Amino acid sequence: MHPAIEVPFTDLSAMAREVWPDIEQTYIEALLSARYVGGPAVARFEENFARYCEATHAVGVANGTDALQLTLQALGLGPGDEVIVPSNTFIATAAAVVRAGAVPAFVDVDPGSLLITPAILAAAITPRTSAVIVVHLYGNMPDMDGLVAVAERAGIALVEDAAQAHGAEWRDSRAGSFGAAACFSFYPGKNLGAFGDAGAVVTNDPKIAERVRSLANHGRDGGANHYEHSFVGTNSRLDALQAIALDAKLARNEDWTEARISLADRYRKELAGSAIRLTEVDPLARHVYHLMVVRVADRAAIQQKLQENGIQTGVHYPVPCHLQPPLRQYASGPLPVCEQAATEQFSLPLFPHMSRAQVDRVCEVLDEAGVSR
Ligand SMILES: Cc1ncc(COP(=O)(O)O)c(C=O)c1O
Structure with a gap:
């Protein structure tokens, strides 16, 4: 019997206490350097997180919902496109599809894992299907070999919603290395959580990375002129202070x-x-x-x-x-x-x-x- 033991659902402050000695000095330097949005701290974290996910590119954004929406937009999806989404997920997975202008096509899940399966995906594909969002819900991963094969055969894009799955693996390969792109949330309660909202898109496709980066920065193309915009984007950038915390936690x-x-x-x-x-x-x-x-x-x-x-x-x-x-x-x-x-x-x-x-x-x-x- 342990009558005195109380059990909180989680303990985010224990993680904060553990990393604080590592980041205290860097925080002060970052505050005094006045590079608050983007900059070297964000670039460093993006490089480290891409490596962690066994992918070549990571683009820091403001949250996981934006990561999903910007990925769908970077893939050119919008009105007229249907995106298959397992209905057993957080609403953000489907909301991102709607906000991108596309239509979510909801599917059921496997009774054992509560995740999508290759058979469920194959049965749901229609001529209107453009993509599927595979959700690594709870931190678990479905049969990615089968899902990638079905998506490839049908010629549809596979996007990973890895908001809950930092470091998850399928056959020794990391979440984030399977789809056209993978979308991560660093909401404080996530396995890798910031000290506020944050997210990232991870991909092996440099064009998708570049497009997401531009969409998340008002459609700027990274060229010399700060006020020239290639298309209409949004503001969904990662803050330096969040990147510093994330880097320390990533370690x-x-x-x-x-x-x-x-x-x-x-x-x-x-x-x-x-x-x-x-x-x-x-x-x-x-x-x-x-x-x-x-x-x-x-x-x-x-x-x-x-x-x-x-x-x-x-x-x-x-x-x-x-x-x-x-x-x-x-x-x-x-x-x-x-x-x-x-x-x-x-x-x-x-x-x-x-x-x-x-x-x-x-x-x-x-x-x-x-x-x-
Ligand atoms: C499965 C799933 N997808 C997407 C999101 C959205 O992430 P965020 O809260 O960072 O926008 C979350 C997290 O809340 C999530 O759990």
Whole structure:
């Protein structure tokens, strides 16, 4: 028994405390240098993050939603284009499609992993399909060999939504190295999180990188004249202070990811054979556990019991995209796996500085609630 142990859902300040000694001096220098937007700190982080993702280019932007929208625009997608989107995702995946002027075509997900599969993608492609957004939800990755093959055969672009999947892998290759481009969020709660909003587009295609960079900087082409614009873009640039924090955190991301994986393994071992349903992970995938999502029939009661014992949980996500009021107009019918998962899934606490005793305490309370074994 560990009656005194309380378990927060996450602990972002522990990460901040760990990196602060590394960045304090650099922060002061950056503030005094007055290079607040873009500049050498951003260039350094972009280079390091591209390398981390095993890709050749990374372009820092303001957030993950912009990363998705700017990528679709850089691919030339807009009105008349349909983009296949798994409905079990955060609304930003689909909202970016709408904001780019294209139409989301929602598909269901695999009942085990809750991710898109090659068969689901193949069945959904129509003559109007221009692209698919493969979402590495929770930090897990689907069969990328199969998905890339289906997309290539159909001649459609594959974009990775890797907002939750920094460092995730499929067959030893990193998230960010498979599609035409991959879109990352550095929202503070993400595995690699800034001290505010930030994001990046990662790609091996220099033309896409250049186009995203220009779109994110008012359509400037990087030429000599600051006030000459090749086309209408937006302002979605990465700030130097965020890049400095991200660079320091990136250096620790493998350690933090290994900590997440080891805690998740402990949960999996403790909860195996219980009434709690764990999401399936393909042996070829490296799941980086942004979220420890599980499913139960009586979610509200279980969350309440955990809450009463000082254990915080979350729900990712309670409403699938095709049932969100502003997106219902794009739904073409029921998506039973997504709809069922939305009523059952919830996220247990999981963060790099979590202790094993905290994992054990969560499992103990789940046991008391009658869902473990
Ligand atoms: C799967 C997914 N896609 C896109 C986003 C959007 O990222 P951001 O919040 O940085 O705009 C998020 C994060 O919130 C996400 O979880």
